Amino acid sequence: MSDTKRVFNFNPGPAILPLEVLQQAQAEMLDFKGTGMSVMEISHRSKEFEGVIQTAEADLRELLGIPANYKVMFLQGGAHLQFAMIPMNLRASGSADYIVTGTWSKTAVKEAQKLGATRIAASTESEGFKGFPEKLDLDPKAAYLHFTSNETIHGVEYFSEPTPPAGVPLVCDASSDFISHPIDVSKYALIYGGAQKNAGPSGVTIVIARDDMIARTPANLPVMLDYKIMAESGSLHNTPPCFAIYIVGLVFQWAKKQGGLTAIEKTNRAKADLVYKAIDESGGFYRGHAKPEARSRMNIPFRLPSEELEETFTKEAKKNDLIGLKGHRSVGGMRASLYNAMTVDGAQALVNFMKEFQKKNG
Numbered sequence: 285m286s287d288t289k290r291v292f293n294f295n296p297g298p299a300i301l302p303l304e305v306l307q308q309a310q311a312e313m314l315d316f317k318g319t320g321m322s323v324m325e326i327s328h329r330s331k332e333f334e335g336v337i338q339t340a341e342a343d344l345r346e347l348l349g350i351p352a353n354y355k356v357m358f359l360q361g362g363a364h365l366q367f368a369m370i371p372m373n374l375r376a377s378g379s380a381d382y383i384v385t386g387t388w389s390k391t392a393v394k395e396a397q398k399l400g401a402t403r404i405a406a407s408t409e410s411e412g413f414k415g416f417p418e419k420l421d422l423d424p425k426a427a428y429l430h431f432t433s434n435e436t437i438h439g440v441e442y443f444s445e446p447t448p449p450a451g452v453p454l455v456c457d458a459s460s461d462f463i464s465h466p467i468d469v470s471k472y473a474l475i476y477g478g479a480q481k482n483a484g485p486s487g488v489t490i491v492i493a494r495d496d497m498i499a500r501t502p503a504n505l506p507v508m509l510d511y512k513i514m515a516e517s518g519s520l521h522n523t524p525p526c527f528a529i530y531i532v533g534l535v536f537q538w539a540k541k542q543g544g545l546t547a548i549e550k551t552n553r554a555k556a557d558l559v560y561k562a563i564d565e566s567g568g569f570y571r572g573h574a575k576p577e578a579r580s581r582m583n584i585p586f587r588l589p590s591e592e593l594e595e596t597f598t599k600e601a602k603k604n605d606l607i608g609l610k611g612h613r614s615v616g617g618m619r620a621s622l623y624n625a626m627t628v629d630g631a632q633a634l635v636n637f638m639k640e641f642q643k644k645n646g
């Protein structure tokens with residue numbers, strides 16, 4: 285293992301995983317817990333897999349402090365399927381409100397619109413998705429209020445939840461800042477996130493839903509779209525993404541070993557501060573996308589003085605084993621994703637490279 289090449293991985297998703305998790309998966313690959321089989325080769329109804337999924341859920345409950353009146357589901361279809369499942373299960377014949385702060389919340393709206401009444405409570409699109417909306421136009425009768433806690437492409441993160449009108453459930457796409465800091469779950473009615481940013485490999489989406497949300501599920505939904513069936517079966521109505529759930533479980537154990545979400549948040553803050561400081565002290569050579577008060581700890585999009593320099597930056601960074609820094613085409617430039625598994629050393633390596641690059645090209 286010691287001479288295996290590992291790079292500094294700033295990919296936006298699928299993304300970096302903790303080395304310890306990969307090593308444990310490697311060690312258990314051929315013989316999972318004395319079964320003589322890998323976890324991919326055993327029944328999802330075996331007691332070994334039951335242990336995997338139940339431990340993953342218990343660890344997540346502990347990490348996030350999930351109250352007893354919430355269900356945890358491990359579903360397929362990515363965050364994209366949740367864009368459809370949420371309105372299908374929660375909206376009935378009512379209308380739902382959405383706050384649009386970037387590409388992902390905009391995508392969620394588009395899916396919801398196909399299926400029924402959808403209102404945009406606020407949008408920052410005309411300002412280029414750089415921060416939070418100043419005012420929300422909220423429907424006091426909305427079936428729910430949806431927001432995206434971290435916009436992965438625009439690098440805009442909410443540091444406290446928007447407040448819905450009394451009685452309106454708050455629904456959150458937390459795909460890219462899932463388990464990256466403590467939250468008060470009781471403020472939410474439903475939280476979802478694709479695992480492949482912060483919590484594991486692609487293929488599993490974690491949905492945390494309050495019991496009264498699950499009770500809203502209308503009759504006659506296709507089973508794979510039905511929260512009630514998925515929750516009541518413990519995500520085992522059909523064959524779940526067993527391997528992805530196993531890795532997510534290892535990530536949860538790793539997160540607990542780091543000292544839980546308070547400790548993880550502290551490290552995430554430190555990593556993001558390093559990079560934002562380098563941007564702010566570059567005299568305008570590097571320009572961040574988001575407004576300072578909305579700067580994401582997870583994804584840092586930034587521009588250089590020209591597209592040529594941005595291309596050179598990407599190439600030279602790669603030569604220095606700094607991978608995945610090219611920004612999304614809609615924003616352009618660079619993007620550094622600093623998910624939980626990125627080390628402070630990795631963030632520092634990026635900062636050192638940024639300074640060197642500016643010296644040579646500034």
Ligand SMILES: *Cc1c(COP(=O)(O)O)cnc(C)c1O
Nearest residue numbers: 362363364388434436459460478
């Ligand atoms: C990546 C991402 C998505 C899309 O996730 P899929 O699992 O690919 O559907 C949705 N929302 C946010 C915030 C994301 O970062």
